[in-house]
Amino acid sequence: MIQLQNKAVTVFQSALFQTTSTVIQTNEMIIVVDPNWLPNEIETIQHYVQSIQGEREIYLLFTHGDFDHIIGYQAFPGAKTIGSLALQNHPKKDHKLKLIRNFDNENYVIRNYPILFPELDIVIQEDGQQLQLGETTLTFYLAPGHTADGLMTVVEPLGILIAGDYLSDFELPFIYDSAKAYSQTLDKSNRILEQHHVQLLVPGHGLATSDQGEMKRRVELAADYLERLRQSVIANDESALEALNQEHAFPSSFTEECHKENVRIMKREYL
Template sequence: MFKWKRGPVTLFQSALYMTNSLVVETLDCVLVTDPCWLPHEVEEIRHYVEDILNGRRLLLLFTHSDFDHIIGYGAFRDAEVIASRAFADKSAGEREEILEQIRVFDDSYYLRRAYGLAYPDVDHALEQEGQTLIFGDMLLTGYAAPGHTNDGLFTIVEELGLFIAGDYLSDVEFPYIYDSSLAYEATLGKLDQLMSRHPVTLLVPGHGEAADSREEVERRKQESLNYIHSMRRAVASGSQDGVDTLIAGCEFPRNMSKFHRSNQELIAKELAGDAGS
């Protein structure tokens, strides 16, 4: 699962959906993000962290509450958890629904985990836009990132120029919109200001390859916006061909088509004025 190490930043990528987990080191802290997917993959991350921790403070950051991103929480119950306020405020029913998705996944493949399943208990909730949390020499600045889900979080590791983007700005996925296309668009609209405020040198999305230039981040942003705008136009005009051509040539069409169809249905509801139904 180990993919690369660039100084204090180590990236682990799951065999499933090219899902990324990070381990970030400073003198005082070790930060783990979204440990996932398969039991042996989570264990690999855990063993790596145990080998390097050396008495430092252990932090665990969740970019959002999709079940694949919280699935490894139980292996890091000794960590201090960081997430958005919306993530922390999930109701008991919402939490149980997410945990049931993990159980269904594990049952489907006869997977056994060496740790119990639980929804993360948040120790440090990012409450305000641009709020900075300080953990010794590690400074984390967070920005709400709704659209994919309603509890997404953009996080900047200040001293490293690292932008942890969650399920946005992927080079392998078009926007997967579970919450709101308008919110998704607004989240992407924050990027110019965010990038001007912070000296970002490396962006890591939830799925796919990292980006190490502003030009690449801008390209991904424009591709995502173009997808959303084109989907709205095609749905509004009733052009199924227009909808279908939006993912012509995508790398994994047999799987991605269902997410594309879900986007179409959500945007159709938004245009009809009943997105909440």
């Protein structure tokens, strides 16, 4: 479904995990972010992009390499691809592709394009690296923590922050890489909000927002959760850890496993 739409931006939202796919159009380019999940959802994005493309080139931006975010890669052949150096050098590419195939097989899903790991045309290696086409400037920031290959992008002059799997309105941090790096990425998010005139924040899961106070609330929400988790791990406070587990939205075996991984990584880094 379409979660948000204006002249420049359309945010599609999957029925699965409230995952977003964002299409941004400027005078110079069409940017497609993380097209996902189900075939009919990706086809809707395809048709929309085709209807607005004109003579503009398509740039396919990947926020990170989790399988739900790369699942629509080959649905846009000929697009120029953008991602982090860590995505280009991802150590478990075959595993990510296996997750896609398992998902499709378990749900009898048929796709009309091959399942491949993204090959990048534009590799982001450092904070502040930019891509400029005409009046459009993309400024990139490395965002490890959730995964090692995370990437945040500011699209100007539109003032759009593509946050990847950070700054959701409901999803607490899932740490697959590093708790310390996650906290550093949150600090970096604050600096991005201060340095850029962000008018729209789009998370990888959940609702986009144009409210400045809400943007800051989301940074504080994640930072507060991580700090309470760190303190509970250091104190070995099992009741506090279980209370934190219960704070996750949509409690399930999935969030249970994510919580265990959060605790495991916290213990590895702080004990």
